[in-house]
Amino acid sequence: MKVVDPKSLQEAVILFADPANCLAYLVPRRWENGVVVCPTCGSTKVTFQEHRLRWQCSTHHPKRQFSVKVGTIFEDSPLGLDKWLPAVWLLTNCKNGVSSWELHRAIDVTQKTAWFMLHRIRMAHQGKNGGKLSGEIEADETFVGGKARNMHANVKARKITGTGGKDKAIVMGILKRGCEVRTKVISNRKRKAVQDEVREHVEAGSEVFTDALKSYEGMTEFQHQVIDHAEKYVDGKVHTNGMENFWSLLKRGLSGTYVSVERSICFDISMNRCFATTIGKT
Ligand SMILES: [Zn+2]
Numbered sequence: 001m002k003v004v005d006p007k008s009l010q011e012a013v014i015l016f017a018d019p020a021n022c023l024a025y026l027v028p029r030r031w032e033n034g035v036v037v038c039p040t041c042g043s044t045k046v047t048f049q050e051h052r053l054r055w056q057c058s059t060h061h062p063k064r065q066f067s068v069k070v071g072t073i074f075e076d077s078p079l080g081l082d083k084w085l086p087a088v089w090l091l092t093n094c095k096n097g098v099s100s101w102e103l104h105r106a107i108d109v110t111q112k113t114a115w116f117m118l119h120r121i122r123m124a125h126q127g128k129n130g131g132k133l134s135g136e137i138e139a140d141e142t143f144v145g146g147k148a149r150n151m152h153a154n155v156k157a158r159k160i161t162g163t164g165g166k167d168k169a170i171v172m173g174i175l176k177r178g179c180e181v182r183t184k185v186i187s188n189r190k191r192k193a194v195q196d197e198v199r200e201h202v203e204a205g206s207e208v209f210t211d212a213l214k215s216y217e218g219m220t221e222f223q224h225q226v227i228d229h230a231e232k233y234v235d236g237k238v239h240t241n242g243m244e245n246f247w248s249l250l251k252r253g254l255s256g257t258y259v260s261v262e263r264s265i266c267f268d269i270s271m272n273r274c275f276a277t278t279i280g281k282t
Helices: 009-016 019-030 081-093 100-107 111-127 153-159 191-201 241-254 263-278
Strands: 046-049 054-057 136-144 169-176 180-186 207-211 223-227
Touching: 009 019, 009 081, 019 081, 081 100, 081 111, 100 111, 136 191, 136 241, 169 191, 169 241, 180 191, 180 241
Parallel strands: 136 207, 207 223
Antiparallel strands: 046 054, 136 169, 169 180
């Protein structure tokens, strides 16, 4: 069963009132391809216990039974996902921020509880940009912006003054495989701009996978490996498919509006997407 993102708070409240929907929503977002992994030992040999909505790991070790909350920001909270998920929805969809009083009224928890929830969701959001990423990293950039053919003529005349990426925002993405994506609007795709981003977010010594864009050349402090898309898209673990998938998700979220994406909005949306794909990790 595939559960799509709710379009309104009302929809979110109704959808997530059913624990089965919460699971169907979270599992594919938390675990790659929806393959459930034991949070204690990393095994994928787990059995789903339907009546308890939990899994049991086939390996004998402590905490072999786990729910979808284990290992997430929701883990040690007695609040149900029926409260958490609408709260996450609200926070990631309200550009102007959410107060604890608003959340209190919206999902029917006390204002004190709402304050705690907001705090924790924001921490999960911000904590991401704290440390540097390490391990297997993909770096890639993309152009985001309005499609000229969908614009009104007068808008087109104003917005489109060149071809290709000229009037689009360039978004840089850095992904730690299986974990999180960080995105940022950058001013150009030259060497300094892209490499500054990589250096800011990635620990030296990490494996960094990129396409053959020249701007990535010379990152000697990383184990930098290049996949040349003119030849092939995947060479063992050398690929940028994680980023490509992220961009297509992001762009699907943006299509349907002809509005040329203002730089700041683009950033917001990619952050929301980023958040949606990483709520499983703390
Ligand atoms: Zn296990």
